[in-house]
Amino acid sequence: MMSELPEMRASDAERERIAEALREAVAEGRLTMEEFEERLEAAYKARTHGELEPLVRDLPAPGGGAAVSLTKATSSPVPAGEGWEGRIGGPAGGTVAVGVMGGFQRKGTWTVPRRFTAFAFWGGGEIDLREARFEDGEIVIRCVAIMGGMQIVVPPELDVHVGGFGIMGGFGDKASGAGTPGSPRVRITGFAFWGGVGVDRKERRKSLE
Numbered sequence: 001m002m003s004e005l006p007e008m009r010a011s012d013a014e015r016e017r018i019a020e021a022l023r024e025a026v027a028e029g030r031l032t033m034e035e036f037e038e039r040l041e042a043a044y045k046a047r048t049h050g051e052l053e054p055l056v057r058d059l060p061a062p063g064g065g066a067a068v069s070l071t072k073a074t075s076s077p078v079p080a081g082e083g084w085e086g087r088i089g090g091p092a093g094g095t096v097a098v099g100v101m102g103g104f105q106r107k108g109t110w111t112v113p114r115r116f117t118a119f120a121f122w123g124g125g126e127i128d129l130r131e132a133r134f135e136d137g138e139i140v141i142r143c144v145a146i147m148g149g150m151q152i153v154v155p156p157e158l159d160v161h162v163g164g165f166g167i168m169g170g171f172g173d174k175a176s177g178a179g180t181p182g183s184p185r186v187r188i189t190g191f192a193f194w195g196g197v198g199v200d201r202k203e204r205r206k207s208l209e
Contacts, residue, residue, distance in 0.1 A: 008049045018043045018052050023098035025059050027119060040102070084182035092135040099123030099148060109133065112186075116141045120148030120195065128153045130204045134184040141188045145169065145195035152188060152199045159183040162199050166192040175199040 026036040092113035097104045099120040107128035114136045159179030164171035169192035
């Protein structure tokens with residue numbers, strides 16, 4: 001649902017949500033590169049909701065929704081001590097993240113789709129699975145970094161298998177390893193060309209408080 005207050009001043013977060021929708025649209029072939037560059041430039045220059053809304057009016061929301069929202073969706077945090085059975089299943093969001101001359105983030109309580117593709121070209125991205133939920137018990141994350149980079153953070157108890165490779169770049173696999181019983185299996189694949197993909201294990205934020 002778009003804003004009902006077109007003259008309301010746009011925030012940096014709102015501009016970034018529109019930019020992310022445009023990146024997904026060009027990755028899916030809905031926009032040409034020329035259209036993408038024009039709209040992206042307009043998005044970062046926009047001062048009000050009324051200037052942002054026309055840029056995505058003809059595009060679906062990430063994941064197939066009816067429209068891109070300028071209001072950030074909220075989700076419940078993963079309760080401390082919740083088992084894997086409570087974090088597997090349910091509808092996922094968008095299946096693509098794109099950083100073209102920019103960046104993207106997937107962090108917090110988001111639902112990882114069965115097949116997720118991340119692409120960075122002259123840009124970067126962050127994928128954090130520590131508070132994530134998972135659409136299925138078998139997940140594949142495909143990362144392509146060309147003259148760009150990505151950082152993937154996974155919790156110590158997650159079953160992770162890294163199988164990507166680098167060409168004049170790097171694809172870290174030190175986080176590969178089994179998880180605790182009931183953990184979803186996450187396979188991280190892809191390649192880095194003149195770029196890098198790092199995968200690290202870190203404790204959940206809540207466990208550090």
